[in-house]
Amino acid sequence: MKLTVIGGGSSYTPELVDGFARLRQVFPLDELCLLDPDAWRLERTSGVSRRMFRHDDYQVRVTTTNNPVAAVDGAGVVLFQLRVGKQPARQTDELFPHCCGVLGQETTGPGGFAKALRTVPVVLELAELARRYALPDAWIIDFTNPVGIVTRALLQEGFRAIGLCNVAIGFRRHFADLLGVGWDQVELDHVGLNHLTWERGVHVNGLDRLGDLLRDFGDEIAEDVELPRWLLEAQQAVPSYYLKYFYAHDQVFRKQTAPGAVTRAEEVMDLEKTLFAKYADPTLETKPPELAERGGAFYSDAAVDLLASLTSDRGDMQAVNVRNDGVLSFLPDDHVIEVPARIGAAGADTADSPARHPVSDDARGLIAHVASYERLALEAAIKGGRQRVVAAMLAHPLVGQFEKAEKLTDELLSVNRQFLPWAA
Numbered sequence: 173m174k175l176t177v178i179g180g181g182s183s184y185t186p187e188l189v190d191g192f193a194r195l196r197q198v199f200p201l202d203e204l205c206l207l208d209p210d211a212w213r214l215e216r217t218s219g220v221s222r223r224m225f226r227h228d229d230y231q232v233r234v235t236t237t238n239n240p241v242a243a244v245d246g247a248g249v250v251l252f253q254l255r256v257g258k259q260p261a262r263q264t265d266e267l268f269p270h271c272c273g274v275l276g277q278e279t280t281g282p283g284g285f286a287k288a289l290r291t292v293p294v295v296l297e298l299a300e301l302a303r304r305y306a307l308p309d310a311w312i313i314d315f316t317n318p319v320g321i322v323t324r325a326l327l328q329e330g331f332r333a334i335g336l337c338n339v340a341i342g343f344r345r346h347f348a349d350l351l352g353v354g355w356d357q358v359e360l361d362h363v364g365l366n367h368l369t370w371e372r373g374v375h376v377n378g379l380d381r382l383g384d385l386l387r388d389f390g391d392e393i394a395e396d397v398e399l400p401r402w403l404l405e406a407q408q409a410v411p412s413y414y415l416k417y418f419y420a421h422d423q424v425f426r427k428q429t430a431p432g433a434v435t436r437a438e439e440v441m442d443l444e445k446t447l448f449a450k451y452a453d454p455t456l457e458t459k460p461p462e463l464a465e466r467g468g469a470f471y472s473d474a475a476v477d478l479l480a481s482l483t484s485d486r487g488d489m490q491a492v493n494v495r496n497d498g499v500l501s502f503l504p505d506d507h508v509i510e511v512p513a514r515i516g517a518a519g520a521d522t523a524d525s526p527a528r529h530p531v532s533d534d535a536r537g538l539i540a541h542v543a544s545y546e547r548l549a550l551e552a553a554i555k556g557g558r559q560r561v562v563a564a565m566l567a568h569p570l571v572g573q574f575e576k577a578e579k580l581t582d583e584l585l586s587v588n589r590q591f592l593p594w595a596a
Contacts, residue, residue: 173202173483176247176306178298179254179316180206180236181213183447183466186459188251189221191472193228198480203233207243214238216451227457240301247306249479252298252316256290257591259444263437264587266428271583272576275425278436279317279367280417281570282580285549288321289561289584290591292553295322299331311482313475314493320366321550323493324508334478334520335493337366337510339412341474346396347374350389351381359512361526362491363500363535366510367414368542370407370535373526382408407532418538421570440466481515489513494520499527502536503543541569556594558585 177185185206192201204221208214218236225232237243244250255262265283266276276283299312312333314323323335340362341355348355353376361373361380374382385393386405394401397413399420404410417424427433443465450460474490481488489512496507499522503509511527513520522528531539548564558581565584566577585595 173200173248174205174246175201175203175249175251175479176205176207176243176302178207178240178243178250178252181208181210181217182253182255183213183217183444183451183463184253184471185217186220186224186451187463187466187472188253188475189224189472190459191476192232193225193230195473195476195480196230199476199483201232203235205235205237205243205247207237207240209238211238213448216448219454220451220456223454223457224459240298241305244298244302244310245305247302247310248483249311249313250299250302250306251313251475252295252322254291254294254316256287256294257588259437259441261290261588261591262287262440263435266435266437268583268587269580270425270429272571272580273425274570274576274580275417275421275428276435277417280414281568282565282584284318285545285561285564285568286584286588288318288549289553290588291316291318291322292325292550296325296329296554299326299329299333303331311479313478315471315475318366318546319493320508320510321546321553323366324506324546325550325554327495327508328506332519334482335366335508335510336474336478337491337493338471338474339367339369339414340491340510340512341470341477343371343410343412345470347371347381347385350385350392351376359489359526360491361512361529363511363527363531364412364509364539365542365546366493366508367412368418368539369412369510370415371410371412372408372529382410385410407534409532409535418569478515482517482519485517487514487516489525490515492520494522497522499525500531500536500539502531502540504547507543507547538569541567545569556592558595561585 214236222234262278265278265286269276269282314335319335326333344358345355348358359375373380390401398416491512493510496503496509497505512525513522545567552560552564561581589595
């Protein structure tokens with residue numbers, strides 16, 4: 173099989189390659205095609221990828237191109253991991269919301285909205301090429317944030333797509349370590365939207381161990397998600413660490429705007445200098461330890477696990493981003509949610525997903541609020557127009573005031589005009 177990575181010059185690519193090599197038995201690969209407009213980055217990621225495959229005695233052909241048609245031609249899987257505007261655009265996402273006392277983050281709030289506006293049109297254009305030139309039954313796997321919005325954009329245009337995030341697999345791994353079991357023995361009752369999820373159950377051999385985890389490891393888990401233990405116990409759930417942006421907004425904002433504060437984009441840019449220097453080293457044949465600091469832990473495992481189930485019809489349960497189709501009764505069927513689904517050759521089936529159990533009132537309210545923003549955000553990303561941006565901004569629970577919405581819109585458009593043709 174040929175797998176094409178859109179954004180193959182990303183520093184994440186060796187993480188993917190490591191997973192493909194380790195898990196070759198469940199997902200065999202013939203060709204890995206890396207597409208990227210940045211030749212400098214592409215040369216380094218492809219070089220280390222070839223050496224990693226050779227080191228593991230895995231006969232995979234690594235090809236590179238800046239031509240999207242050549243990249244997707246004959247591909248059985250097209251994986252999106254692109255970042256329009258690279259880290260400098262992320263830097264603006266993390267900074268411009270501060271003008272209105274709102275936190276800056278690449279997937280949440282006004283910063284995440286800016287990323288969606290830049291990303292959705294590019295993804296749809298590339299996906300259309302995949303529809304024309306990839307294999308007829310090719311899958312599109314989206315790891316590009318904001319995953320929920322991007323995946324819905326793909327699905328409503330009829331693409332054979334599934335969205336993927338590493339939050340759930342990270343929890344599975346961590347909870348398994350705490351419980352002293354293999355991570356493949358752990359199944360989660362994972363529910364919500366991308367980057368707005370709760371773990372309501374942690375099942376091992378049919379027994380829910382969430383209560384044991386909160387009792388025995390509550391302090392550690394609370395510290396990991398940066399929220400107080402009493403909140404987890406009150407909800408009888410473990411919120412993802414992205415919930416801190418809602419539950420502790422002011423605390424996060426103060427930290428971001430404190431004297432000497434450094435954005436995550438700046439941290440990543442510094443880290444990537446180290447990573448790309450290592451990728452250029454002709455003696456490097458394994459992923460460097462610094463890659464663990466890049467984020468996206470277990471990304472490769474999640475990706476390979478999903479691909480293996482899609483191509484071999486395994487029928488196992490995995491947390492993915494899919495159409496709602498009645499799972500959450502308070503959302504429209506065509507909205508994209510992040511829940512466990514049974515993965516097989518036909519795609520993701522949520523018929524027996526534990527997410528169908530009723531959602532608590534507090535979680536349901538926040539999910540519905542953010543989902544309404546997401547729908548308006550996608551409309552703005554596809555159709556453009558300042559008033560659509562203002563409407564989506566006003567609908568976001570972290571904004572919610574018309575003066576802030578208008579000012580944030582003008583700031584967003586000012587720093588993103590080069591990526592938004594309709595705003596020029």
